[in-house]
Amino acid sequence: MTELQDAARRLLEEGTVQVVIGWEAGRRGARPVFVTDSADCDRLVFDARCVHDLAVFLNPRRSQVAGLGKAAVVVKGCDAKAVAGLLRESQLGRDDVVLIGVRCGGVAAGPDGAEPPALTAETVAARCHGCDVREPAGVDVLVGAPQPEPPVAPTPDERVAALDALSPAERLAFWTAELARCTQCYACRQACPLCYCERCVVEKSEPQWVETSPHARGNFAWHLTRAQHLAGRCVGCGECERACPVGIPLGLINRKLQQVVYQLYGYTVSDDPAVPAPIGAYAVDDTQDFIR
Amino acid sequence: MEASFEPRITAFVCNWCTYTGADLAGTSRLPMASNVRIIRLPCTGRIDHLFVAKAFERGADGVIVSGCHPADCHYTAGNYHARRRFGVFRELLSFLGVDPRRLTFSWVSASEGGKWADVVNETVARVRELGPFDAYHRLADAPVPDGDPFAALESATPRADGAGENEPSGVHASEPGRGRAAATGGSGA
């Protein structure tokens, strides 16, 4: 903890950055905090409550954040993948940001206590299942002691598999029920570190590809588009699902597409910006057994 | 109704291979089902998943996406990129409940008039089997599940700081097959 605070303090005092984006403890779980005064660095925490993917604040279009000056951001391994995504897609220059990596032993699913919850199979977040980046790569500063494996939670794959097992009609029914509740508030988009477009396609009216009326059909159009855009890019941080006010299990869709890009193109989202994303690249011998 | 059902198929094809192949089918007078309407694009690389989604939205019972065989692309690589995007999109549609059998992807070269006729006839037959797909079109009338969609919010404890605080009650929704579709309630737009 102090290691993290010291790192932040040093960066602010040396003037390397003007703001450190991290987490602070709130009454109900942790919350993002923007430290601009080195005196406040002791507010910074990192524990199992720090679920938010702070890479979302690196979107250059978040002028209120950009306005604070050059930022250092605290990242878990999964967050670092999101940063890599932004670098890969030219949304960010590596020198525009300082990355403080924290070794992570997993975060909680719905932390709302004043104290970090003990991680158990019940409390751990689904996204931590089979985590391969508990030590973030490509960061400038790495803090914290090596962490133990997070407890094994029921994996989202099981729920995905259960859906796969249904007939198309049943799946359509399931998703109709889920998506009918969507109000197209776009919280999922705002919470997503990789949904950074200047003008989202849903706001393009000439033509209006995505029906904006919040009925199931319009919502299908929206979530189809969002998922397709995230295929091979989604880092599985789960923020969209966590931000959804009506509790649509968006994580299942993202997870499914992660499986698909892996099965079809052997691709898993990389924390190395140099690794090209699967959509936008191709191999001459890509699978095509679905093509007649 | 099924007896008189005539599938409505929208086909998105590339200008250089499949469209020309379909021309050849014509010049060769190859009879085929009349259920397909062709929309011509320069290259499969131009064919967007939004087209397919929109076609279903507008009541198409099936969709065909067809272009040049690998290595034949007039623009050298458009079909390779399309192959990747649709490889993923097909799975996505299927996962959300659109029967993949309503979607045909094919490589039809300018010299394969016969193959085009086959692709058309097979697709029409398959979709006729599956029956009409107004389900997607009628999604607009799907009832919003029982109760106020914001119930989740109210049931949750008061929020202190940031939208992030509230763990969605979505978890329960992830038990597959839970028949909320049957639920009654205020219908959508």
Next chain:
Amino acid sequence: MSRIGVFVCHCGENIARTVDCAAVADALREHPGVVRAEDYKYMCSDPGQQLVKKAIEEDGLTGVVVCACSPHMHETTFRRAAAQAGLNPFVVEMANIREHCSWIHDDRERATAKAIDIGRTIVEKVKQDRPLETIRIPVTKRALVIGGGIAGIQAALDIADGGHEVVLVEKEASIGGHMSQLSETFPTLDCSQCILTPRMVEAYQHPRITLHTWSEIEKVDGYIGNFTVTIRKKARSVDENLCNGCGDCQAACPSRKVASEFDAGLGKRTAISTPFPQAVPNIPVLDRANCTLFKGRAKGLAKDACGKCKEACLKGAIDYDTEDTFVTEEVGAIVVATGFQLYDIGREQPAGLKGYGEYGYGEVPDVIDGLQFERLASASGPTGGEILRPSDGAVPRTVVFVKCVGSRDPEKGMSYCSKICCMYTAKHTMLYKHKVHDGRAVVFYMDIRAAGKGYDEFSRRAIEEDGAEYVRGRVSRIFRDGDVVKVWGYDTLSGRQVVIDADMVVLATAVRPQPGIAELAQKLSVSYDQDGFLNEAHPKLRPVETNTAGVYLAGACQAPRDIPESVAMASATAAKVLGLFSADELERDPSVALVNERTCSGCFHCERVCPYGAVEHRDVCDMEGHVCGHVAWVNPGVCQGCGTCVAVCPSKSVELAGFTDSQVYAEINALAGW
């Protein structure tokens, strides 16, 4: 408010037989935005076209839909007609109710219904059509040719004779390339230099050809019609304007033991030298690596260790202090003709290559490659054309030729066929037998690939008339055993092992692209295959073009090529270049991509998928003019209009003219509830 005219063609009986054309016209007349719809027997006929023109003038049409045949058939016809009537041709579209309807259906009712659908769809599209102007790009009518081998020379001459200036760049001291090293050429056995040197001189003296030898391409900017090329003229230490090629400097040069590249290492040259007597230009280059003076300077000697060539030069052309210089040339087209190198299969290999150490090349002096044999057989070669083996200058009584060394060997070498070896090996056996009558020429081969005019006859001659012994099989090992070179092979036809005590072995090593080809390709943004050969735009239909518009390929830089093919390719590129230069402006289909810079997020997915490298980065500046971001920009001169970028753009900030999202959207909607 659109005013669309619809014209339904009967195409004699072709459409009318199964489609009720009048009904189609009636239906479409009721369609919103349609102000006129009529049917006619032959729309493409003159009266038919007149109908369209008249309608355009009378009703002030904003768009025209011709329900007839495939756009591949008559789109241009009607667009031209519309243009004559003053309507922008790009708001005229065909509704294909013949190939896609009347010819493939017999149920009149359904066919008519479908024809109406097709018509509606296109009407909706045309409503969204926007007038487009043909893209015009100014063209600098000068060409750059990279590589002064036979391909480069041919291309340069053809373009120059076509009346345009050519800049010819050669990295060696003289043009001529590999062909100038060859003794005789298959399948006619005429002397290579006799047919080549006249072309070299012609190119040198051509009023419209500027020659830069001892030069390399440093940088390439711009695009088709408008390239800016920076050329590095390597320090020659000899003033090209003063030097008269008398050769006194070479006579004076004390370091005479430098291995001659031109003689493939079999001969010696001086440190200051021209590669060969007929060099063009006949101006020597001072090879600083092997020059006593420069070696002295490198050691840091206070005073120069030599200076004999400078003393010897009466013209005062020699200057030891020249540096590399750079010239910039503006050109409209680029022909790449960088040619090939032979696979140096010795024991030491760079990463990625395995070599064939077991063949003793580079260790056993009497194991040589094809080019070295050419030099041995050449009248201008180190032996004056006598076949003498390198080790002791004896006449080899038995010569073994091994084909496919490094070719057609996915395991260890290149997977491709080097194509020229079968023929030149046959030629080698002949040259050898013609000079050493009682000699024995044994050829190990996998297949004899002699497809080409007079080629098979030629290789048959080598076997039947000149008595070359062809053994079908591979060689496992070649090594020196006292005075002889042992060759262990296997005869797959007799199923026996073969051991031959040879006096000399000639390896037909694989043809590979020139070193540095990848760097050049990157400068030109031309793609290359796994073996380093440059990629043509289309393997069948665009064999000499590349995906970078305005850059063309000639000769062995694209794949192994023999002389006739290289020359043919060169002339083909010249035809392409002259075609490009035939107009002051390059006209291009306006159906290209256009980026909306206001909404572009600069993620550059478009750049990643563009097959033509047409997408460029553009800075975005804030009010104070500081760069605050980047957006994509599509170069209309380079874009070919495939639209792949549009499909991958997440925010739909790029449009493809002629196939805009609005147009496709309209077509899809038109089909709703058909």
Next chain:
Amino acid sequence: MTLAYYPGCSMHGTSREYEESLLAVAAALGLDFAEIDDWSCCGASSAHAADHLLGVALPARNLALAEAQGADRVLAPCAACYNRLSGAAHAVAEEPGLAARVRDVLERPFANTVKVLSIVELLRGLAPAIEERVAARLEPDPLAHLSVATYWGCLLVRPPLATGFDDAEQPTGMDEVVAACGARPVRWNMAVECCGGAFSIARTSSVLRLSRAIIDDARRCGADAIVAACPLCHANLDFRQSAMSMKGAPPMPVLYITQLVGLALGLPLDLLGFDRHFVDTQPLLARLADDARRAAAGAAEREAARAAKAAARAQAGAAAATAAGGGGERTAPAGAVP
């Protein structure tokens, strides 16, 4: 990384000197490995000729046992064993369905996770360590004047897809090891030619012809000895040599690569089994010892010289101090010249 050891039939039998030297070298280099418990025949050289499944299952059984022991690598010093084991691993990995069939036959789990190592692969990896040890030895390198021909035989690098740790036609790994030992590998032509292999009994005449060609070439290329890594090759080259007419040429000692490494590391000769060869290795060893002695003497002299020089210089320095910096320096070296 635990290493299992598959001796196969020869290491305990006909090529005991190979095993002895291997164990000695391993001990010296701090390499520990456990012999596979209950190992069985690898099937060379007949099983794979008789039946594919049998030819794979036999070696696979030993791989499975190694797996069960928790090994991730197994050393098969015998070239034939190595060839069969790595061949089986490759076949199981490549051929669809084969893994399952093999598991059925073995009636034991088999995940095919063990990497099969040849002796050369292992020693090549240790070359830096060996070099270090040789350099660290007090007495100067005894092998400095030893030229050897490294003989691979046909099984170590073929087929390339299954073995593949070195070039099949022009392998270099053994030369690297020899160089690390401080000896000189010669360039020769028979490194991967066949010695006649298993025909030693069935068609002795062929074996004599083939093996002799190998020995002749080694001699012609200036080798004092042949270094082998295959019991069968060793048998053919060593045991059969007496039957070859050498036209008066001195016999050619044939050493195992492990014996050479042992020599280089200065291990006691009796640990390396030199007495087990048919071609007497004594003359060679004597010569090497001789070289070593001469080299040592030379070194001693140089050492003495240095010492004397230093002494003289010190003395002169003292003199200079008294005689106000006289020319003592000039005389000093003279006294030091032996």
